[in-house]
Amino acid sequence: MTQETLKLEPIGGNKDASEASTLLEKRDPNKAERASDDYDPHVYREVEAPTTNAETLIHLLKGCLGTGILAMPEAFLLSGMINGIISTFLIGILCAYCLHVLVKAQYIQCKKLKVALLTYPDSMKVACEMGPQCLRGFAPYAPGLTNFFLIFYQMGICCVYVVFVGKNLKYVGDVYTSSPWSLYLYMVLIFVPFVLILCIKNLKLLAPFSVLANVITLITFGVVCWYIFRGLPDFSDRPAVGAVADYPLYFGTTLFSLQAVGVVITLENNMATPKNFREPCGVLNVGMSLVTVIYVGMGMMGYWKYGDQIESSITMNFPIKELLAQIIIISYSIAIYISYGLQGYVPVQIVWTNYIVKRLDNTSEKMKTCYEYLLRIACVVITFVLAMTVPLLGLFISLVGSFCLSALGIAFPAIIELCANWPENSNPKTLLFWKDMLLIVIGVVGLSAGSYSAIYAIAQKLASGNY
Template sequence: MNLVVDISRGLGGLSYGDIGGKLYGRKMRNIVLFSIALAQSGFCCAYYIFVAKNLKDLVMLISNCNLVLPEWFFIIFQVLVFIPLSWVRKLNYFSLPCLIASVFIFLSVAYILFYNVAILYTSGPEKDILLFNSESFHLFIGTSLFSLEGICLILPIADSMKKPEKFNNTLSVCIITILVIFGLIGGTGYLAFGNRVSNIAFLNLPDTYLTSIIQFLYGLSIALSFPITIYPTIQIMETRLFHFSVSGRVSNAVKWKKNLFRAFLMSVLAAVAFFGSAYLDKFTSLVGYYAKSKTEKIKDWLILVFGILSLLFNSVITINDFFEEDNDIQNDRCS
């Protein structure tokens, strides 16, 4: 990410697609834009699944398992919410919701970590701990790459900083901090529950009202960040589909054509999420580089090779897993 920011500044502050076009021509620009649109769409599909699973579990928790609704119900509910949100044209309207979402995420992560540590303190670590899982370690690679879902916003954030020259150091500190948090949450969770650990961390938590509140706030935080995540895909695809049209600010007909397209896109992503909802871990795993000196060139090639190998290795194995009998699908809270 630091390399991308440096390249952009060296070329006069170009965007991702313009960098590809400047260095390698129009075809590369289109490839870059297509990759961004596809990646962000994949992230949003995972959001659909994650929120649906959390809402389903939340309803079961509140109703003491007297009300068990299918996950497709919650996916459709999200579509009805996300369609009007996708019609919002200005991202600054989402600045406050994103801030609120960050607070909710912090509270949720703190609660999960506290409970994991409490289990370890009172009961000690599980006995069936594997230091290396040879059968499904590829899910770790894919999910780790999935965690870079905000990479498409790196250049806009760097350009909007009051002191852009400090961005690289700030980004490095943030990445290290996130790495520590992820390691603590995942590590303590696995030590506390072993093979019983759920793909949805909240399923490991006790059946209390506090768990219900925290789980609701976390699901809400994901929903609040959805419009920001899908925005690059909408912009890229609308630029391609409506480049001969006048602006929606001038023509209501064009504006509603774009609105209908956005509604269609939300529905398609929901359909993909529905078919992948039973395999959240595999789905997130599936959804997951101009140098002068010799050292820089070596670094670029290493990143390029790592990216391609990760893509091929993870995609082939994960797609194959979809067609095999899966004995590791997590039970819900009530079963």
């Protein structure tokens, strides 16, 4: 969200707990209610352009149904068929549960502090201050670490999108060129359109584009299924379980595909009715259920069809000389291009609100606007440079998923919940404490094993020149 859409920034804003409390004093004269236990943070949120439940669900689906879904067949190649089906459902449940944990814990923190909203970095800082004594000294560094993971994660997604669009355009373009163009040339050609979509600052303005992208995505899935079901081989030809050494790469790819923690926090904070987000049949459960089923189906069927010949994106297994295949590849590239605008403004917002705008107090609004657009252009430049440096779609997806989302999507929510309930409801004598400790261990192991496997594989590919 930009400053035009929210007065309190939801992810990386520069309002810490004390500043938020000061703002609340100004807009909440009913101090008797604030002093009571009935304080509801949702009531005091100030959102200039709130999204409806339907709009939020559309954005959630678009945020999750990105390039990762077309990489799921390759992930199943790494995990094995049966192992992939079971593991993907379990990871989907884990992702949805951790998002519930995070949103609920932030609500508890806001209620205790009597503030309307806390950013993710501030939630980590407040958690360390509220939690066990051993975490208190880490509190000043918690926001910076959280911002680092958020920025790395969102920029990593943007890099993946650039590589995806560039590779798919090249796959189609090579059919019509006598001498195949370089992948880097295709990336240069799409640079300006990516700059333009990232310069759209209001999330609500992106909603119609997200609708279009979702329609394209559904049509693409239909065509993918049509290609897949033409002449399926024997199901028993696919091994049930893959190599143990490849499982960390599978885990990273699947976590990248299913987890959208940065977008989810932003969407929940910008809802007109945030209480509906976590209901049993609310936006989060409905959205994550649909996403998980789609990912399992795509991974299973794609691997069943193409087996060891599967590419990092299943679209590059299509018979490229067929016009239908070309249309679908180009159309889905457009959908991913639209998603770049949704994913890209999150790191822009974090950098802008935390590290730039606070240093421009004496600058005119016109110059602030110029600086903000320069930042947006710079972010696009960075993602393109990184994409050109490591154009390895599948391994880049696994690295981003393992390194960032094991922390942001699993370990950090557990830490925040443990500390938000400390010590009354979360201590070594409670089940909640040990449940959160288990999630922290899963996050740390996933980060370590997945990142090592992805970096090692990337180094091997770059050394061999086989990319």
